[in-house]
Amino acid sequence: MTKQFKELEDFLGTHFIYTYDNGWNYEWYAKNDHTVDYRIHGGMVAGRWVRDQEANIVKLTDGVFKITWTEPTGTDVALDFMPNENKLHGTIFFPKWVEEHPEITVTYQNDHIALMEESREKYETYPKLLVPEFATITYMGDAGQNNEDVISQAPYEGMIEDIQEGRYFDENYKKINR
Numbered sequence: 001m002t003k004q005f006k007e008l009e010d011f012l013g014t015h016f017i018y019t020y021d022n023g024w025n026y027e028w029y030a031k032n033d034h035t036v037d038y039r040i041h042g043g044m045v046a047g048r049w050v051r052d053q054e055a056n057i058v059k060l061t062d063g064v065f066k067i068t069w070t071e072p073t074g075t076d077v078a079l080d081f082m083p084n085e086n087k088l089h090g091t092i093f094f095p096k097w098v099e100e101h102p103e104i105t106v107t108y109q110n111d112h113i114a115l116m117e118e119s120r121e122k123y124e125t126y127p128k129l130l131v132p133e134f135a136t137i138t139y140m141g142d143a144g145q146n147n148e149d150v151i152s153q154a155p156y157e158g159m160i161e162d163i164q165e166g167r168y169f170d171e172n173y174k175k176i177n178r
């Protein structure tokens with residue numbers, strides 16, 4: 001994808017894969033102007049995936065977009081995308097309990113919201129673990145807004161390669177069933 005991003009409309013509907021400088025691999029989709037989906041392929045909570053997370057999404061200046069949200073786990077996230085430079089900066093604010101029990105969050109969160117909310121009360125919040133990192137975008141796809149096929153199954157070994165090498169989505173950005 002070689003498009004130039006300028007307005008929020010250019011950004012919404014885009015599907016990204018990127019690697020943080022600490023080696024963590026993430027996949028993230030700007031589903032619409034207030035919703036994000038994502039899948040985590042590497043790092044402290046690899047295997048976690050989430051759909052329909054409400055988020056604040058704004059254009060900061062031409063081609064630069066800021067996304068912020070707070071999760072049922074108590075984790076807060078701020079992402080600054082510079083897609084024209086294939087870069088972003090992400091800051092994740094993990095509550096202490098996620099650092100100590102990451103396995104509780106490694107699931108399809110949408111089916112376990114009550115468990116996340118119970119865990120954030122049961123375990124400790126502070127001190128939080130701050131993870132501020134730049135990332136390099138390795139894949140961008142024009143999925144269109146509200147495409148439920150983009151993030152619709154758990155991450156698996158080789159999924160990133162399947163997506164990047166064109167085996168995962170058809171020409172209409174629908175998941176190829178296998």
Ligand SMILES: C=Cc1ccc(O)cc1
Pocket residue numbers: 026028038075077079090092
């Ligand atoms: C904790 C979620 C999360 C999702 C995407 C990203 O780049 C960082 C954190």
